[in-house]
Every structure is written in structure tokens, then in C-alpha cells.
Amino acid sequence: MENRNHRFRQKKFLCIDRLLIRLATVAIIALLASQTLMISGETRKYLSLVDKLEGEQITSPATMYAADVPWPDPNKSMNTVNKVVARSMRTLRPGKDIVIRMINPPANADAIVTVNGETVGNFGKGKVEVKIYDGDYLEIDATNVKVPTQFIIDTRRDDIIFPVDGIMLEGRGTVISVGKVIFKR
Known part of the structure; x- marks a missing residue:
């Protein structure tokens, strides 16, 4: 068994x-x-x-950029301290200076540069120096210029990915979209 x-x-x-x-x-x-x-x-x-x-953001971190803080309404009464603080909020993050040159026609005050929808300068002297920050959106508004226009963007920096240094943009009576500013990290 x-x-x-x-x-x-x-x-x-x-x-x-x-x-x-x-x-x-x-x-x-x-x-x-x-x-x-x-x-x-x-x-x-x-x-x-x-x-x-990969490449998808799983959790959203808190935004710490000063550009995300809404600008106060200038029509409302503000004291001097609040005005200074509101205008200096953008200096909390590092910015870079670029030059946008108008080469055809040589100068025209009707063409303007906008950053995030705000006017920052015109081409009355033929060029505009702009302080840009990572994530800003650049446009050149040449709707009031009736002749074909050409612009060159001089970044003179290796730490800016976009816009590319020396890029030439052309248009005729339109808003020329330069694009979103991207810095190297």
C-alpha cells in the first residue's frame, strides 16, 4: 500500500x-x-x-511665471506702489533681448510688434528692440502697410531655440506670426 x-x-x-x-x-x-x-x-x-x-504631462505643476498673473486694469485707480509692482512682475523670470529689423521698406511707423497681444514698439526707426521671455508669442502687425514688407529677426544668442537667428519674414498687409519663443533649458 x-x-x-x-x-x-x-x-x-x-x-x-x-x-x-x-x-x-x-x-x-x-x-x-x-x-x-x-x-x-x-x-x-x-x-x-x-x-x-512620454511627452505627456501627467500632473500639472503650479504655474510660477509672472506672465500668468493678470495685469491690473489701468482704468481703475491704483496707488503708485501697486503700479510699480504690477509692471515689474515680468522681471521675475529671465528675459532676452532681440532686435527685429524692417528691411523693406526701410522704416515705417505703421508696422508694429506685439508680444502676447500687447504692442511693444513700431518700426519708425527701422528696427525694434524687444525683451522676450520663454513662452511669449511674437507677431508683427503690418496690416496698415500697403507695400510688401520684409523683416529680419536678430537674436544674437545661442540659448534661444525659436525664433531662429537671422530668419527673414515677409508679408503684405497682414499680421506676420513669428511664433512662440522657446529658450534652451
């Missing part, structure tokens, strides 16, 4: 051993297959959660 139980246990353990070996073999083959599929960029974005979320 004991011999029969011993043989039954041996068969049971032998069956379990075979099952474990087969499961381990299947797991290793599946691992190799998935790693082989991860080599390709197209399949990796479907198999890897990290690649799915």
Missing part, C-alpha cells in the same frame, strides 16, 4: 515538474518575443506604458 502511495506521489510530482518546466519555457519565449518587439518603435508605443506617456 505504501509503495502504491509512493508511486502516486512520484507521478504527481513528475507531472508538476513537467508543468513548471513548460511554464518556465513559455515565459522565457514570451519574454524574448516581447523584447524583440520592443526594438521597433511602432510596436514599442503599444507595449510600453512609459512610451505611451
